Amino acid sequence: MSDTDTTFVFSDENTTWIPLSSYPIPNRGMNFGDGVFETMVFDEVKIRFLDHHRQRAKEGLLALGIDTKYADPRSIENLIAFKYPGQKLRVRWNLFRSGTGKYTPLENHLVQTIHLEPFHASPKVKSLAGFSDSVRLFYSPWSRFKTLNSLPYILAAQERLRKNWDEILLLDASGNISEAGASNIFWEKDGQIFTPSLFCGCISGVSRRVIIEEFWKKDITILEGAFDPMEILNAERAWVSNVTGVSYLDKLNQTKFSTEPIEWLDKIFE
Incomplete structure (x- = not known):
């Protein structure tokens, strides 16, 4: 092509x-x-x-x-x-x-x-991730949409490459977790699923919406809110998602996660 x-x-x-x-x-x-x-x-x-x-x-x-x-x-x-x-x-x-x-x-x-x-599917596992120290996201009436002004994500991608990471996580202006460089972020802790609220400046991803709907259909609690970075650093499993699929994080800073896939979740994108 x-x-x-x-x-x-x-x-x-x-x-x-x-x-x-x-x-x-x-x-x-x-x-x-x-x-x-x-x-x-x-x-x-x-x-x-x-x-x-x-x-x-x-x-x-x-x-x-x-x-x-x-x-x-x-x-x-x-x-x-x-x-x-x-x-x-x-x-x-x-x-x-x-x-x-x-x-x-x-x-x-x-x-x-x-x-x-x-089409190229998302990698099943991203080995190393870290928090951006150069980009912050801000909530606005249009922050949930994918606008043609994508400078924060371009700058974040450059930082990710400089640091030789496979994924970068972005915080909002208050220091709460917002999203990944081109994906939404989820994590699992003590049997509960967490993801940042749209009020933290993240994109209202199509895959984010589908995943939330599927968890609720299975009667699994998923909590949306403003979360300090320590919340994900204490999690057992974390993954990012966009329309190309789900990628599990192996390591975030010094935190090691389980990369055992959630099979029914992966099948949504097959």
Whole structure:
């Protein structure tokens, strides 16, 4: 697969996706990060967790005041099923405000682009993780969405590489655990499951939502809240998740965790 044959833009006029070799510059997505995005998995025949992606995308657009008309990943699913049947693909769906202008938008129409690439599942185990000392996250009315301004995660990824870690955990402005570099974080202690509240500035991940729902279906208590880093350092097991799957943490700082998988949890992403 190449970038030239796996990038498409949605045509409002024809209500269909057309191949894209370039998009006009300047645009508000590039100039201001004025939009949101979804990372999705096409699982050979369908987009995994499609309804959850659609809901989060629309909620993000509404938070930014962008028209939600045509914001429906079913059209993406139909396109991929027709052009790339039987393939497992990672789908980047960008949704941003049309027009240029300056800080004040001149219009609120929706522009959509997608980019497809081969899917690679999350590693089953991440050997070494640590806490970021250079990036803090802040709660806002839009912090739960994946906006096109992803600088905190870029800077965190650079720190992770410098320190030769496999994963990095981010804290919020109050020093509470927020999330991982590109994933949500969960841990298990004394038979209970914990994950940070959205008020700690983390992304409202699709996989986070699915995992929480599955635990509740199994009548397993999962607690959302503001947790000091010592809470996870005293846990027995910890894992991170995004739409590509679950990765268990082997070691966080000097704390060693169990990496025994939760089989039913892993199967959600198979």
